[in-house]
Amino acid sequence: MTGLTFRKKAEPEQRLDLSGLTAGRLAGLSASEIAALAIGTTRETVRVGDMFDLSGDDPASIRFEGGSERFDRVGEAMETGEIIVDGDAGVRLGRAMTGGRITVTGSVGGYAGSVMGGGVIDIRGDAGERLGAPLAGERSGMEGGTIKVGGKAGARAADRMRRGTISVAGDAGPDAGSRMIAGTLIVGGRAAGTPGRLMKRGTLILAGGAERFAPTFLDNGPADLLILKVMARSFSAGEVGSVPFEDMAMRRLGGDTAVLGLGEIFLPL
Amino acid sequence: MPELSEPMVVNGISIDDSFAEAFPMSGTAIQITAVNEKWALQAATTMTGFATSVIACGCEGGIERLLSPDETRDGRPGVRVLFFGFDPGGLEKQVTTRLGQCILTCPTAACYADLDTEQSIDLGSAIRYFADGWQISKKFEDKHFWRMPVMEGEFLCEAKTGVTGDGVGGGNLLLMARTVDQALRASEAAVAAMRNVRDVIMPFPGGIVRSGSKVGGKYKGMMASTNDAYCPTLKGVTDSALGPEIGSVLEIVIDGLTADAVSNAMRAGMKAVVDLGPEEGALRIGAGNYGGNLGPHHFHLKELAP
Numbered sequence: 001m002t003g004l005t006f007r008k009k010a011e012p013e014q015r016l017d018l019s020g021l022t023a024g025r026l027a028g029l030s031a032s033e034i035a036a037l038a039i040g041t042t043r044e045t046v047r048v049g050d051m052f053d054l055s056g057d058d059p060a061s062i063r064f065e066g067g068s069e070r071f072d073r074v075g076e077a078m079e080t081g082e083i084i085v086d087g088d089a090g091v092r093l094g095r096a097m098t099g100g101r102i103t104v105t106g107s108v109g110g111y112a113g114s115v116m117g118g119g120v121i122d123i124r125g126d127a128g129e130r131l132g133a134p135l136a137g138e139r140s141g142m143e144g145g146t147i148k149v150g151g152k153a154g155a156r157a158a159d160r161m162r163r164g165t166i167s168v169a170g171d172a173g174p175d176a177g178s179r180m181i182a183g184t185l186i187v188g189g190r191a192a193g194t195p196g197r198l199m200k201r202g203t204l205i206l207a208g209g210a211e212r213f214a215p216t217f218l219d220n221g222p223a224d225l226l227i228l229k230v231m232a233r234s235f236s237a238g239e240v241g242s243v244p245f246e247d248m249a250m251r252r253l254g255g256d257t258a259v260l261g262l263g264e265i266f267l268p269l
Numbered sequence: 270m271p272e273l274s275e276p277m278v279v280n281g282i283s284i285d286d287s288f289a290e291a292f293p294m295s296g297t298a299i300q301i302t303a304v305n306e307k308w309a310l311q312a313a314t315t316m317t318g319f320a321t322s323v324i325a326c327g328c329e330g331g332i333e334r335l336l337s338p339d340e341t342r343d344g345r346p347g348v349r350v351l352f353f354g355f356d357p358g359g360l361e362k363q364v365t366t367r368l369g370q371c372i373l374t375c376p377t378a379a380c381y382a383d384l385d386t387e388q389s390i391d392l393g394s395a396i397r398y399f400a401d402g403w404q405i406s407k408k409f410e411d412k413h414f415w416r417m418p419v420m421e422g423e424f425l426c427e428a429k430t431g432v433t434g435d436g437v438g439g440g441n442l443l444l445m446a447r448t449v450d451q452a453l454r455a456s457e458a459a460v461a462a463m464r465n466v467r468d469v470i471m472p473f474p475g476g477i478v479r480s481g482s483k484v485g486g487k488y489k490g491m492m493a494s495t496n497d498a499y500c501p502t503l504k505g506v507t508d509s510a511l512g513p514e515i516g517s518v519l520e521i522v523i524d525g526l527t528a529d530a531v532s533n534a535m536r537a538g539m540k541a542v543v544d545l546g547p548e549e550g551a552l553r554i555g556a557g558n559y560g561g562n563l564g565p566h567h568f569h570l571k572e573l574a575p
Contacts, residue, residue, distance in 0.1 A: 110524055165409050184409055203407070226425045227407060227416055230343050232412045262405070 004034075004059050006052035008066030008087075014042045015090060017052065019073035023081030023100070026059035041072070064089075067106050075102045078119070081109035091128065094121045097145070110154065111135065116164070118145040118237045127233035129173065132166055140181055142166065146239045155193070158185040161202060167240045177204045178261060184231070188244035199256050199263035206267055207244035213265070222269055224249065276553075280543045283553040284574050289441045289535065290385035290558035291566040294323070294353040296436025297361045298384035298468075299337065300391065302347035304377040308409045310335075312378040313348040316371035320352070320363075321473045324492060328354045328363035329524050331436060331470030342381045343425075349383055351470045353524045354404055359433045361390035368426070369396040373417070376383050379425040384526070386431030393417075393426030433526055437566050440469075440523035440531035442538055443499060443555035444516045445480065452517040453477070456549030457522055467538050468530035481520040481557060496557070512560060528566050535568055540575040 004255035006021065016039045026034060035049030048054070052064075060081040064071065065085020075083045075094045081101075094102065095114040106211075113132040129151045132142035133156060141160035152170035159175075161183040168176075168186065174193025177185050180202035187195075191210040205228075206218030232246040248267040255261055276283040298431070301316070302495050303309035320330035330352040341347035342529025354360030372380045373396060380392060393415030396557050397404040400417040406428075407414045414426035442459060446452035460476035463469060471477070497503050497519045498510040521538060525531035556570055 081455070163408055182408075184407070190526075201405070212519065225416075225423050226343055227414065227423070230414070230425065231407075231409060233342070233344060238410045262403075264405075 001057040003059035003061030003063055004054070004056040005063045005065055006048070006054060008064065008068065009051055009053060009188075011068060012046070012051055012070045014044065014046065015070045016068075017041050017073050017074050018071055019076035019092075021048070021062060022075060022083070023059045023080040024063070024077075024079050025063075027048050029059075031057070067104070068173070069107075069109060072109070074104075075100070075254075078102070078160055088125070093123075094119070097121075107151065111143070112165075113142055113147045115143060116123070116145050116147070117143045120145060121147045122239075123148065125149040126151035126170070127153045127157070127168070128157060128160055131157040131168075132161055132164070133157070133159035142183065148240055149187055151191060153187075156182075157187075158183065163183065165235070165240055167235070168245065171208070172206075176206075177202065177263075177265075180204070186240075186243055186245065187234075196253075196256055196263060196265050200260035201262045202203065203263070204265040205243075205245050205250075206265060207248060209267060210265075213253060214256060216258040216261075217253040217265060218257060220252040220254050220264075222249065223252035223266065225252075228266065273345060277574060281547040282551060283545050284328070284539070284570050285553065285555040286557045287570055288311070288558055288561070289439070289556035289568040289570075290561060290564040291437045291439035291441075291531060291568065292564040293434065293566075294329075294436040294438035294524065295357045295432055295434055296351060296353045296384075296524070297360060297390060297430055297432045297527065298333070298349060298382075299343060299371060299382040299430050300347050300349055300353050300381040300552060301408070302336075302341045302343050302381070303375070304345060305512055306335065306346040307379050309346050309348045310374065312372050312375035314352050315375065316367045317352075319415065319473075320367075320369075321478070322352060323438065324534075324573035326383060328352050328360060329470070329472040329523075330363075330367075331472045332469055333468065334464065345379075351468070351524070351526065352412045353436050353470075353472075354437050357388065357390055357434075360432060362393070364430075365391055368392060368515065369399065372426070373399065373419070373424055376421055382425045383456040384431035386433050388432050388434070389429040390432045392428060392430050396426070403471055418561075419514050435527055437528045437531045438524045440520045440525065440535055440544075440566075441481075441557050442523075442535060443518055443557060444521070444542060444551040445499075445511065445553040445555060446551045447456060447514060447516050447517045447518040451550055452519045453479035455545055456519040456521060458541040458545045458550060459463040461536040463523065463534040464539035465523070466530060466534040468526040469521055470525075471521055471534075473520075473522055476521055477518045478522055481518070484559060499555075512553075520557065524551045525558065531566070532568055532573060536573040537572075539570070539573055543575050 041044030087218035091109035093112040110128035155173035171189035180199035317330040417494040429527035482493035
């Protein structure tokens, strides 16, 4: 068996819902059955075969040759397997996924990894707003797994994050780690706005500093903590890869005391 | 006591046609690190104090080996420590009590799991409430840690460690020599060789026990009493297992995470004693057993002889 490849024929004229193209949803389907799946989001019907040339037969290894910012919900709720997007992807990439791996060579839209519970998302470009965050009305954001962003992230990355690890190599948009419940967010660049606003627990590591902090964060002073060294070694050996805070002298802020106050932000000393 | 039938002789040292009889135990392993080797050893030594015999101490524990910074979880010098108990529950109680009193309290020390098994016992999860609400749980890369603020800074401890039911307690060698000095030299050589074997500890002082015991005694309530058959001062007045040439006997007790590890340690120890020779060390190597009916693990000396 060879991996299932979806080669983009042309730029789509409407946003596409690709949540049906995962290993679990495609298992047992023939090529013609896959080509007949509806992926449109308007009254105009669009089927897989209209947008893609198909090759291969193993849905556990899916590749999109050619991406688009209109490719929404790629890998949504996937449980296993691998998806590679050569190019960009739209919103809700890997939302609610519980396992497997998604790699995007370009950038993605908002809500990537939203409420994901496990697996790995590797975005080589930028991520949109609310990375790993819940949709309106959902109680918690990311609940496990790893998200790695090679570029920058939009506003409110890791909002209401409960568990797992997000690593952003570049800058973070306003209010990263807002309402965090637990988990770890690493930002290699600068964090805009007031990071950690209303976080209860969890760890923000802002290796490139921050624009400003809410006054409800309190300076604990220099923090040469072993956990930072263990995290750096562990991440370096795992999916996250090398981290920007390795061997960096840091200081710790505790907060947000406007709520529970058991969260922490690490900054360069 | 075993009959001295057909001893084999290697390099002038007589090896009894006997076997060590050992028992299943629950075993666990942890990694203790600190700012330098001195403090890692201090923490490990304190934690494994009074852990020679499970009957009286609640567990048997010891330092398996020193760990280089390359081998430890946090890149600092460390020590691998093993503990053994009758069952996982009793073992957990001992390990967590010792963790709380000896590692939590030790300057710069941290504690990590060092045995990967399906079943686990608590480490940091059992003592986190010492932090009085300020404890921090961190889960990443499939590991779970507890961070506890302490006056020195922060104590880092993994939440749990693995526990195995394949542990073996009570592997042993009896080293019989003309004098105490010779018995001690042979024992020290054996222990030094055994310390190169992975997954074993020798829980007695310096790895050596001078007061080997037999089951029960003449006094009511005694679970164990002196092994009179191997006491040189009782030759002639008891059913002695010692010939006239033996003036001192020392025992090495071995606990291992597997039966193979205990075998390997006994083999290494016997080779060291044989290499030392009868003039410098022991004249005879024996092993303690209970007739073979109590413990399922039998380590026959002739099969392990060099």
